Amino acid sequence: MLIKKPSDIKPSEITDQKHYKDRRKFIQAGLGLTGAALVPGLWLPPAVQAAREKMAGVKKSAFSTKAKPTAYKDVTTYNNFYEFGTDKSDPAKHAHTLKSNPWTLTIEGEVGKPGQYHLEDLVKNSTLEERVYRFRCVEAWSMVIPWVGISLADMIKRFEPTSRAKYVEFTTLYDPQQMPGQKRRVLNWPYTEGLRIDEAMNPLSIMAVGLYGEVLPNQNGAPLRLMIPWKYGFKNIKSIVKIRFTEKMPISTWNAAAPREYGFYANVNPEVNHPRWSQSRERVIGSGSLFTKRQKTLMFNGYAEQVADLYAGMNLKKYF
Amino acid sequence: MSIFSSRQVKPVIFVLCLVPFAYLLVGIFTEDLGANPVEYLAHRTGDWALRFLLIVLAVTPLRRVTGWSYPLKLRRMLGLFSFFYVTVHLLVYAVLDLGLDWSHLIEDILERPYITVGFSAWVLLIPLALTSNRLMIRRLGKRWKSLHSLVYVIGLLGVIHYWWLVKKDVQEPLVYAAIFLVLMMMRMRVKVPINRHSK
Numbered sequence: 012m013l014i015k016k017p018s019d020i021k022p023s024e025i026t027d028q029k030h031y032k033d034r035r036k037f038i039q040a041g042l043g044l045t046g047a048a049l050v051p052g053l054w055l056p057p058a059v060q061a062a063r064e065k066m067a068g069v070k071k072s073a074f075s076t077k078a079k080p081t082a083y084k085d086v087t088t089y090n091n092f093y094e095f096g097t098d099k100s101d102p103a104k105h106a107h108t109l110k111s112n113p114w115t116l117t118i119e120g121e122v123g124k125p126g127q128y129h130l131e132d133l134v135k136n137s138t139l140e141e142r143v144y145r146f147r148c149v150e151a152w153s154m155v156i157p158w159v160g161i162s163l164a165d166m167i168k169r170f171e172p173t174s175r176a177k178y179v180e181f182t183t184l185y186d187p188q189q190m191p192g193q194k195r196r197v198l199n200w201p202y203t204e205g206l207r208i209d210e211a212m213n214p215l216s217i218m219a220v221g222l223y224g225e226v227l228p229n230q231n232g233a234p235l236r237l238m239i240p241w242k243y244g245f246k247n248i249k250s251i252v253k254i255r256f257t258e259k260m261p262i263s264t265w266n267a268a269a270p271r272e273y274g275f276y277a278n279v280n281p282e283v284n285h286p287r288w289s290q291s292r293e294r295v296i297g298s299g300s301l302f303t304k305r306q307k308t309l310m311f312n313g314y315a316e317q318v319a320d321l322y323a324g325m326n327l328k329k330y331f
Numbered sequence: 332m333s334i335f336s337s338r339q340v341k342p343v344i345f346v347l348c349l350v351p352f353a354y355l356l357v358g359i360f361t362e363d364l365g366a367n368p369v370e371y372l373a374h375r376t377g378d379w380a381l382r383f384l385l386i387v388l389a390v391t392p393l394r395r396v397t398g399w400s401y402p403l404k405l406r407r408m409l410g411l412f413s414f415f416y417v418t419v420h421l422l423v424y425a426v427l428d429l430g431l432d433w434s435h436l437i438e439d440i441l442e443r444p445y446i447t448v449g450f451s452a453w454v455l456l457i458p459l460a461l462t463s464n465r466l467m468i469r470r471l472g473k474r475w476k477s478l479h480s481l482v483y484v485i486g487l488l489g490v491i492h493y494w495w496l497v498k499k500d501v502q503e504p505l506v507y508a509a510i511f512l513v514l515m516m517m518r519m520r521v522k523v524p525i526n527r528h529s530k
Contacts, residue, residue, distance in 0.1 A: 084366075085366035088365070088366060089365065089366030089367060093499075093500075097499070097500035097502075099366075099367075100365070150498070152367060152370075195502075197499055197500045198499065268499060269499070287443055287444070287445060287495070287496070288443060289435070289438070289439070289443075294367065294369065294370070294428070296366050296367055297366060301359065301368055301369060301372075301427050302427065302430075304430040305428075305429075305430070
């Protein structure tokens with residue numbers, strides 16, 4: 012069993028799910044009546060209150076940045092996850108409807124070992140590493156997040172991709188019951204993303220299954236999500252149910268929605284602006300006071316040393 | 332509607348108009364504005380600027396449809412509150428978000444259409460705010476009315492500003508645009524019977 016509960020909590024102390032859900036409704040109703048809901052952020056969204064589970068046997072990684080991680084509360088309440096609503100506070104409020112355990116991953120396309128895999132089996136035989144990565148959203152804000160993940164290269168090798176596997180395509184769960192945001196066609200569901208196989212095999216590329224040493228909260232893309240730290244956040248597709256290996260470049264959802272604004276590569280690049288805003292600086296979430304200035308955005312989000320070779324000779328203004 | 336003609340109503344509404352601002356101030360002092368306070372302040376002040384603008388634009392259609400004319404007495408104050416919230420909105424962006432980096436500010440105004448449009452709306456509001464007193468109304472005479480019809484252009488710019496800045500989900504800007512459109516159409520429609528009467 013991969014997931015271990017902290018040993019200092021007796022089963023008798025754990026509130027039954029039915030009870031805490033009722034209590035939540037009660038508290039929210041009360042807040043509505045008294046008007047206390049007017050005070051911003053007074054209550055914690057349901058998904059943040061959900062049980063937090065520690066992960067065991069997580070190793071440190073040399074790829075981690077020394078920068079100070081963004082507060083857990085900010086990482087788990089300020090999310091772009093349109094499957095649960097388009098406001099950044101929506102995922103934390105609504106993602107509790109996602110059933111992330113058990114989870115099956117379908118492997119298709121140009122591989123020697125296609126099929127259905129239980130996530131638990133995949134993770135059980137992998138090394139869990141803590142990778143503290145810089146995270147840069149295409150909307151010009153950034154965080155530092157201590158992910159728990161497994162090497163994407165190790166995972167891919169297990170499926171034995173053939174020589175025709177030039178790209179990897181990822182697909183998010185499509186289930187409007189679990190993901191109520193999918194009831195509105197804001198994007199062309201299900202969300203899909205893709206990487207060139209050499210990008211996917213880079214040592215920095217991981218599949219994240221946790222953060223802050225704990226099982227990944229639903230609003231952050233449970234139970235597994237991509238984490239490619241030199242690319243904009245939207246590349247890092249969440250709640251993945253399918254990985255397909257292909258010869259042709261896969262469709263990425265944001266690229267299809269607005270090709271002028273979001274490219275397939277989506278590498279962090281301070282010199283190529285979004286058509287509607289500058290990408291040269293970023294607002295660091297949770298840093299200091301209201302008067303703290305934006306910080307300069309780094310080429311490849313500061314990972315140029317490890318990944319610049321992947322794009323040698325490419326015109327990055329054209330292939331943005 | 333005797334209570335609405337009372338002189339005590341106006342100060343009460345004045346205070347009510349300041350509630351959104353006070354709410355944000357409380358949020359600042361209790362450090363309770365979420366993960367991205369600057370963005371939060373910019374969005375909320377922008378919302379209120381646009382809301383006050385639409386309320387102002389609703390005064391005339393409301394009178395034409397219901398015959399209720401009391402809100403005319405509040406129109407100047409509501410218009411000035413719209414200017415107030417737009418100005419705070421601009422200050423949040425220029426001072427807090429850009430750190431008063433002038434080159435950045437100029438680049439944004441020139442190169443990012445949604446900022447060009449939003450900034451223009453603020454610039455156009457300045458003469459309206461400056462000429463909103465009785466002295467200027469008297470002095471400008473007929474020209475006052477044509478000057479203040481700029482508010483329709485400003486309303487349109489405000490709606491476009493919001494529309495162009497959202498990433499993908501235009502649901503909320505669409506609501507503001509629809510209200511603006513309805514208010515504009517109500518003006519046009521009601522004019523027809525009035526003209527017939529005057530023949």
